[in-house]
Amino acid sequence: MPATEETEQEVIIAVMGVTGTGKSYFIREVSGISDVEVSSKLHSCTAEVKPYSFPYAGAKITLVDTPGFNDTVKSDAAVLRDICTWMSSNYRKGKLLSGIIYLHRITDVRMDGSSVKYVKMFQKLCGPDALKNVLLTTTRWSDVTQEQGESREGDLQGGDFWGGLITEGAAVARFMGTRESGLELLDKLMGNEPKPLDIQDQMAEKNMAMAETEVGKFMNGELDSLQKKYSKALKDLKKQHQKAIKQKDDLFEGILAEERAQTRRKLEEAAAQKKLLENLRVNILRELEEAENKREEERQRRDRAVIAVSTKDVSIGAHLTSLFTSYSTIGRLIYDIDDTTEFEKKPFEVEIRDQSNLLSPITVLVKTGQEVFSAGMSRSNYIIYNQGYYQCKPNRYIERGSRGFVIFSKY
Incomplete structure (x- = not known):
């Protein structure tokens, strides 16, 4: 919903990367939505x-926060399914990405085969045209010296890691962990022409099954290699296990038995991922998109709820001294502003903040006398609630009974 009287441009930017690179942290810091859940571990x-x-x-x-590959709970195939379903669904709605911020920890010393695999998957997912709107962004610079960081950044840009992506137009950037640093990245992407990813064109336009797409074929090839690797390992472990039994080496026999069990589980996981990809045919993908659309409709229904703050719950002192700072008061979550009984709900504590510094000069309005003395708020005021940004919209002062309320709507 627009926050100004003018038609407002929406800039959609995906934040991607393997698990533990700081995607949710980046979003929390840059958006100011302070209750975005951030993990302290990998x-x-x-x-x-x-x-x-x-x-x-x-x-x-x-x-757009995305699940990371190399997750400890969800398989890579399941992560790819979820990302591609969202991408395809939004493509059909005409919503294209203006850019992707791909995060990578500068603290990672080794670029092993697994790391290279995920970069290649990302490259296949995007395609050469969309890669021009990609920022390959390193994080965790506070954990290395400047010399170490610059050396590793140079290593990343060469060879099999980022070299191919940079050749196709991706740019390199740094996130220094601050909001200002993150906003600089947004500035670089906001003027981009939104472009479809290859996966969106292949799934939504060409009606390909997941296994037929470029990223799907690449993942299938990786899974085939894993199956061969684990099958060979199982055969070798079986021979060693039988030898240990003959030699009555109970300790070694137990170790080998555990290794065989772990390898067997990995083989089964690879087979399960391969089957998942093969089963993601066009009709199944459409069903997943429909499910995503229903989830989006439910999110939009919840987003129509507003926060009502009574003018009586904001002191005159706050009006006069907190025009460009934050202060605490109480509000009520309202699903139907025409239902007067909703305004009798039990209130909860909210913090009203001011974000004039992040709005352009065109959109920041001077607070009128009525705004200051009736409510003390303008469109630069906002509330963070339940991982959402609720903004004070123009002309959203209403009266219910003898009380006046200022309405904050979900952005």
Whole structure:
């Protein structure tokens, strides 16, 4: 929903990378939505694709948090399925990405085969045209010296890691862990022409099954290699296990038995991922898209709820001294502003903040006397609630009974 009287541009930017690179942290810091869940370990907090919207520089910025590959809970095939379903669904709605911020920890010393695999998967997912709108962004610079960081950054840009992506137009950037640093990245992407990813064209336009897409074929090839690797390992372990039994080496026999069990599980996991990809045919993908559309409709229904703040719950002192700072008061979550009984709900504590510095000069309005003394708020005021950004919209002062309320709507 627009936050200004003018038609507002929406800029959609996906934040991607393997688990633990700081995608949710980036979104929390840059958006100012302080209750975005962030993991302190290498375990993902992001179970599904989730967008977060907020105003910046006269536009509606939507940062899309995505599940990471190499997750400890969800398989790579399941992560790919979820990302591609969201991408395809939004493509059909005419929503294209203005850019992708692909995060990588500068603290990672080794670029092993697994790391290279995920970069190649990302390359296949995007395609050469969309890669021109990609920022390959390193994080965790506070954990290395400048010399170490620059050396590793140079290594990343060469060879099999980022070399191919850079050749096709991707740019390299740094996220220094601050909001200002993140906003600089947004500035670089906001003027881009939105482009479809290859996966969107292949699934939504060409009606390909997942296994037929470029990224699907690449993942299938990787899974084939894993199956061969684990099958050979099982045969070798079986021979060693039988030898240990003959030699009555109980300790070694136990170790080998555990290794065989682990390898067998890995082989079964690879087979399960391969089957998942093969089963993602056009009709199944459409069903997944329909399910995603229903989830989106439910999110939109919830997003229509507003937060009502009574003018009596904001003191005159707050009006006069907190025009460009934050202060606490109480509000009520309202699903139907025409239902007067909703305004009798039990209130909860909210913090009203001011974000004038992030709005463009065109969209920042001077607070009128009525705004200051009736409510003390303008469109630069906002509330963070339940991982959402609620903004004070123009002309959203209403009266219910003898009380006046200012309405904050989900952005």
